[in-house]
Amino acid sequence: MGRRRKGEAVSGWINLDKPYDLGSTQAVARVRRAFNAQKAGHAGTLDPLATGILPIALGEATKTVPFLVDADKAYRFTIAWGATTATFDREGQVVAESDVRPSPDAVAAVLPRFVGEILQVPPA
Secondary structure, eight states: OOOOOSSBOOOEEEEEEEOTTOOHHHHHHHHHHHHTBSOEEESSOOOTTOOEEEEEEEGGGGGGHHHHHTSOOOOOOOOOTTEEETTSSTTSOEEEEOOOOOOHHHHHHHGGGGSSOOOOOOOO
16 A cells, blocks of 8 residues: 655646745745645756746646756846956955956946856856
8 A cells, every 4th residue: 555645736837936035945944834734846046146937846736847948048237347266166264355347338248148058056
């Protein structure tokens, strides 16, 4: 006799507007509990410092997660110029500061480097 799953056989997608300071795994766990779903997963990870839409699949919808993971995505971001941190993110200790600010043309000139497939190494 198979083991009985806890929760309900709820299926579908939830597009969660993930708040700041909540990890993707934590967000999935909260949605799963809220819907008392047997199974849940997400289609892409958002850093706890990031806000934005986190697609969460419940039940049978988890079988379609690979299609969304491989889909094109777009990101918006805000930059604070003039400081470098030990961890290369906003949580790290500031290790260097500068009054130099790039011009809009200088920023536009390097943006193509950030389009397409990129192998990203996350901060420490």
